Amino acid sequence: QKEKKEIETRLSEYGRYLLDIIPKYLQGVNLAHGDELEILIYPDALIPTMTFLRDHTNAQFESLVDITAIDVPKRENRFEIIYNLLSLRYNSRIRVKTYTDELTPIESVTPIFPGANWFEREVWDMYGIFFANHPDLRRILTDYGFEGHPQRKDFPLSGYTELRYDDELKRIVSEPVEFAQEFRKFDLETPWEQFPAYREDKSKSLEAGEEIKEEDSNK
Numbered sequence: 001q002k003e004k005k006e007i008e009t010r011l012s013e014y015g016r017y018l019l020d021i022i023p024k025y026l027q028g029v030n031l032a033h034g035d036e037l038e039i040l041i042y043p044d045a046l047i048p049t050m051t052f053l054r055d056h057t058n059a060q061f062e063s064l065v066d067i068t069a070i071d072v073p074k075r076e077n078r079f080e081i082i083y084n085l086l087s088l089r090y091n092s093r094i095r096v097k098t099y100t101d102e103l104t105p106i107e108s109v110t111p112i113f114p115g116a117n118w119f120e121r122e123v124w125d126m127y128g129i130f131f132a133n134h135p136d137l138r139r140i141l142t143d144y145g146f147e148g149h150p151q152r153k154d155f156p157l158s159g160y161t162e163l164r165y166d167d168e169l170k171r172i173v174s175e176p177v178e179f180a181q182e183f184r185k186f187d188l189e190t191p192w193e194q195f196p197a198y199r200e201d202k203s204k205s206l207e208a209g210e211e212i213k214e215e216d217s218n219k
Contacts, residue, residue, distance in 0.1 A: 011035065059087065061086060
């Protein structure tokens with residue numbers, strides 16, 4: 001418990017230090033779950049902030065662990081891009097967050113962290129977030145000719161196309177999704193009772209003004 005408290009104190013002090021050093025880039029600093037340092041930056045500040053975190057003596061976050069995103073359609077800037085960095089020198093981690101919408105590109109950090117190449121391709125493939133100045137922004141997880149971005153909240157769970165092997169053509173073909181029956185919603189009180197029409201209704205209800213009658217316990 002004492003060690004955890006020391007970690008939280010050290011991270012809080014470093015967060016305040018970042019606010020003092022690069023205040024024009026940061027929108028906020030947060031400690032998630034008590035021991036995970038997060039900073040929220042402006043989209044235009046991504047390159048200078050990432051360069052600072054990599055090169056500054058008191059940072060040295062030289063390892064980019066991962067890049068991912070979150071889609072919240074109700075927000076004006078629906079996409080939140082998240083960069084997880086690791087400092088081997090100080091055995092510390094930091095999470096950098098920024099944001100964008102469907103049309104505004106975000107600057108690629110591949111010139112700073114070459115390992116971001118495939119990470120940004122994954123985010124582009126899954127969310128459709130465009131990274132400007134990326135050396136090779138192509139799909140990496142979905143098939144050639146795939147339409148849409150599967151991790152977006154407005155992408156249908158069934159998708160738009162399905163793949164099957166055609167015996168006549170002797171190859172895999174892509175076709176629009178077809179359902180054998182219409183989607184049905186089953187609203188049962190319990191999943192073990194599959195025939196609600198034959199279930200006895202033992203529930204009791206009271207009308208307004210009706211008194212509760214106690215049953216004879218001897219019966």
